[in-house]
Amino acid sequence: EVQLVESGGGLVQPGGSLRLSCVAxxxxxxxxxxxxxxxxxxxxxxxxxxxxxDGTITEYADSVKGRFTxxxxxxxxxxxxxxNGLRVDDTAVYYCSRDMVAWGQGTLVSVSx
Amino acid sequence: DIQMTQSPSSLxxxxxxxxxxxxxxSQDIRDYLGWYQQRPGKAxxxxxxxxxxxxxxxxxxxxxxxxGTEFTLTISSLQPEDFATxxxxxxxxYPVTFGQGTTLDI
Numbered sequence: 001e002v003q004l005v006e007s008g009g010g011l012v013q014p015g016g017s018l019r020l021s022c023v024a025x026x027x028x029x030x031x032x033x034x035x036x037x038x039x040x041x042x043x044x045x046x047x048x049x050x051x052x053x054d055g056t057i058t059e060y061a062d063s064v065k066g067r068f069t070x071x072x073x074x075x076x077x078x079x080x081x082x083x084n085g086l087r088v089d090d091t092a093v094y095y096c097s098r099d100m101v102a103w104g105q106g107t108l109v110s111v112s113x
Numbered sequence: 114d115i116q117m118t119q120s121p122s123s124l125x126x127x128x129x130x131x132x133x134x135x136x137x138x139s140q141d142i143r144d145y146l147g148w149y150q151q152r153p154g155k156a157x158x159x160x161x162x163x164x165x166x167x168x169x170x171x172x173x174x175x176x177x178x179x180x181g182t183e184f185t186l187t188i189s190s191l192q193p194e195d196f197a198t199x200x201x202x203x204x205x206x207y208p209v210t211f212g213q214g215t216t217l218d219i
Binding site: 037042045046049050054059061062100101103104105106 | 129145149151155156157158159161162168202204207208209211212213214
């Protein structure tokens with residue numbers, strides 16, 4: 001069974017940083033593109049980043065480019081998202097996804113002073 | 114970026130009803146479209162991909178059609194567990210973009 005479990009969310013002040021992680025199981029992690037998608041509570045879904053199988057290609061939404069960094073560790077079946085320069089409007093549930101098919105349960109990032 | 118416009122934004126229906134949700138793309142996306150269901154407090158779940166192909170395990174009352182710029186999701190006979198929010202997603206061009214969602218309630 002495919003499982004994705006995110007962690008690392010929490011409350012942070014504007015300008016702060018967080019590192020989100022997603023541990024994958026039940027499939028061959030190194031064979032799939034992985035994504036991060038976020039959702040402001042009560043609002044719609046926003047794709048924010050993806051990474052290719054070996055981590056050599058990364059892409060970002062304009063809203064996070066230059067502030068967020070996606071990475072992966074295929075040996076550990078882990079996906080990461082480094083969030084720097086956080087803003088109030090980054091407050092959302094962050095989901096990791098296996099090629100936009102399987103999704104984790106999400107981790108909440110709250111940015112507030 | 115490609116804009117995805119869903120309609121309606123909300124829909125009231127009853128168990129047994131047939132409902133249709135439409136998604137329009139701002140440019141041709143061929144059939145690079147998926148439909149997702151999201152129940153409150155849960156992660157999205159993919160129902161269909163390539164506009165019309167049912168994801169494994171998804172009931173056959175869900176169907177999809179369309180290509181190019183206009184797409185539809187149809188639920189043939191609503192069940193209680195179908196009351197949720199539905200999103201379309203285009204992945205023809207990055208950044209991939211979602212519709213704004215359609216909330217289906219009683």
